[in-house]
Amino acid sequence: MPEETGAQLGLRTLEDISALILQSHDLQETLANIVNLVAKRMATDVCSIYLLEADGETLRLHATRGLSRLSVGITMKISEGLTGLAVETRGVVATDNAPLHPRYKYFRQTKEEKVLSFLGVPFFERNNPIGVIVVQNREARTFTPTEVSALSTIAWQISSIVSNAKLLDSVRKKEEERAFYAAEVERLKQSGVLKDAAPVKQTSTKQAMLSGIGIAAGFAAGKVTILNRGTSAEPVVERARPRAEEHKRLKIALEKARIQTIYLEKRVGEMLSEADAAIFHSHLMILEDRGFIGKIGSLIDEGLGAQRAVTEVVGQYVTAFSQMADPYLRERSADMEDIGRRLVDALNGHQRSPDKMPGNRIIIARELLPSDLATMDPGKVLGIATEKGNLNAHAAIMARALGIPAVFGVEGLLKQVGVRSFVIVDGTSGCVYLNPDESVKLEYQRLQGEFDQKQRALEGIRELPAETPDGCRVKLLANIGLLSDVQVAHLHGAEGVGLYRTEFPFMTRRNFPDRQVQATVYQKVLEGFPGMPVTIRTLDIGGDKGLSYFPHPKEDNPFLGWRSIRVSLERQDIFREQLAGILLASPYGSCNLMFPLISGVDEVRTIKGILEEVKEELRRDGKPFDQEVKVGIMVELPAAVLVADLLAKEVDYFSIGTNDLIQYTLACDRNNQKIRKWYDPYHPAVLKAIKRVADAAAHAGIPATLCGEMAAEPINAILLMGMGVRSFSLSAPCLPQVKEAIRRIPLSRAQRIADRVLAMETAQAIRVYLEGVQQELGAEGC
Secondary structure (H helix, E strand, C coil), X not given: CCHHHHHHHHHHHXXXXXXXXXXXXXXXXXXXXXXXXXXXXXCCCEEEEEEECCCCCEEEEEEEECCCHHHCCCEEECCCHHHHHHHHHCCCEEECCHHHCCCCCCCHHHCCCCXXXXXXXXXXXXXXXXEEEEEEECCCCCCCHHHHHHHHHHHXXXXXXXXXXXXXXXXXXXXXXXXXXXXXXXXXXXXXXXXXXXXXXXXXXXXXXXXXXXXXCCEEEEEEEEECCCCCCCCCCCCCCCHHHHHHHHXXXXXXXXXXXXHHHHHHHHHCCHHHHHHHHHHHHHHCCHHHHHHXXXXXHCCCCHHHHHHHHHHHHHHHHHCCCCHHHHCHHHHHHHXXXXXXXXXXXXXXXXXXXXXXXXXXXXXXXXXXXXCCCHHHEEEEEECCCCCCCHHHHHHHHHCCCEEECCCCHHHHCCCCXXXXXXXXXXXXXXXXXXXXXXXXXXXXXXXXXXHHHHHHCCCCCEECCCCCEEEEEEEECCCHHHHHHHHCXXXXXXXXXXXXXXXXXXXXXCHHHHHHHHHHHHHCCCCCEEEEECCCCECCECECCECCCCCCCHHHCCCCHHHHHHCHHHHHHHHHHHHHHHHHCEEEEEECCCCCHHHHHHHHHXXXXXXXXXHHCCCCCCCCCEEEEEECCHHHHHCHHHHCCCCCEEEEEHHHXXXXXXXXXXXXXXXXXXXXXXXXXXXXXXXHHHHHHHHHCCCEEEECHHHHCHHHHHHHHHCCCCEEEECHHHHHHHHHHHHHCCHHHHHHHHHHHHCCCCHHHHHHHHHHHHHHHHHHCC
């Protein structure tokens, strides 16, 4: 095999192996397809895969291309043969004349007497050998270092396949076993042998593995408590009452709901902190908002009952929030559902109190709302799994703060879980196991031990800087949107705020808040981070983020239309009020101003001109503000990337908004599931765009922060650090893992990784390479 093609062999083969996994139906078929592929790619006469048996001493041939088919299933001790030597030495074994090697042993079933050259590479699971991949040739052949490296990369991929397949096989076998016995029982009943046999109940004992979104890391196992409090899809039917009576009912219900909300705020404040309890303060603001109350009252005046009116108005808010592309804002729909449920409960005379649930249970629900968690005793909750919700849900924020392992967004969960189910919740990987067998339980007991050890290590580095072993300092900031996020950010060691979204306070009101109201909110955020930078992004409405009191034109392509800074520049009355509010709050902390969706220099100069006019107005009024507030922009449009060198001369810093940058660069709506696969952070165009912006910032001597969930994966943070990014802003719970990775890898190594990635041509090659690097770094301990 030519040397120049050998360098690409491992990556090209891994791409094809990934495709094979999707086409294969089980582990055996996957391994058989792999040996055929590798033999062809490496131009060898033989390729075989041996797996280590449970005793740790026996190797069994599971798949081969080139040896006799009858040899599949043969076993050997690890003390026998060259394959066993690879396991014993935990390293590569290679020879161009195998029969002359002192460890050579001939196995008659294989009919390999005509084979001379041998290359064997072991593969591991958590540093324990689990198998060997072997390639052989009839003629003498010296395998090159490049070929050995390629086969080692392939071996790593096989280890992942085998580990996952073993876990899934154990689940599948139990399901088949249960299905067989259920069929036998049914057959015996039909034949009259089991006339009085009780029906086989599958609901609570069926074994399965379901996938969702890992919300709060950690593992939990136990019996379940099922909450079934979702909003009913049935239309609300009420008996007709006089309008005056309905208005009175609404008034009383609002008062009850406010009292309960104050109680929930107090309870969460005692359980966690005042910052976490601010979730319910925002609920209280909505319950007191005249616009919200006025809409309900108007529907009552039109002849609707109070409950129907509440349901209609809350439904409008829920719909508005749920259609937003920004996941943080989209999840605010759950807050509106929570508020609506409390109001309806109050109208119907239902009084909610702390749940009297059995101790040590896994909570299963369609959706968990903030008030659900607030009324539970967290000491009785082992873990949480729900059908709806994501990382940005308030219940998710609370679960992380409480340290309860949680998985949200598990489709079909309630249909498969029964009251007698035993469940494992893996909040780290986002998996939920129903009625797992003993092998899965034992595996998760081991993982729990590893996780506890890891958490202790992460806790120990919370106050330490994110600094590489060779002295490169990286700043780790948090993305926030509510006062409740402040405590979560501190809990995970944030060094400030890289993005404070200002949209939510606007969305809960009946009209635009004036500068003083805004200043009060911004002041609380700034005071929450004394001595740390807080970057406040100006209003980003339009696209999917509408305000009920702000008329917005209907557009065929709203994301390419009147949104974000374009709205601010056209509606300068709103823009100036917000700039004034931010400036008035600026003396209370280290305040930075950031403007979204910038496309060119002319916009920046216009913005700076307006900002100076607002500053002059405040000076005339004798209002104090920080004269040195830094001004930055979000680089999230390809246009801004192409003129990044020009923009860098106009601002104090860049913030690279990867969520929109990926979307606009690849012309791919990240929320459209039909084209979701095209939304790829590893696309070479995206990575080269980020590199270009980082280089432009470095050349101009200004900082560039990467603001987006792309950096939440430690391997991505290492890659981006190698590309020149020295500051990250992401969801606070992701900060400790990213910090640990940064503290364990030298900048020089990160730069080599980045150089290799930037030279690659496809996203798939980049993804596979980074997976290999991640495995390698994990095994080395970086």
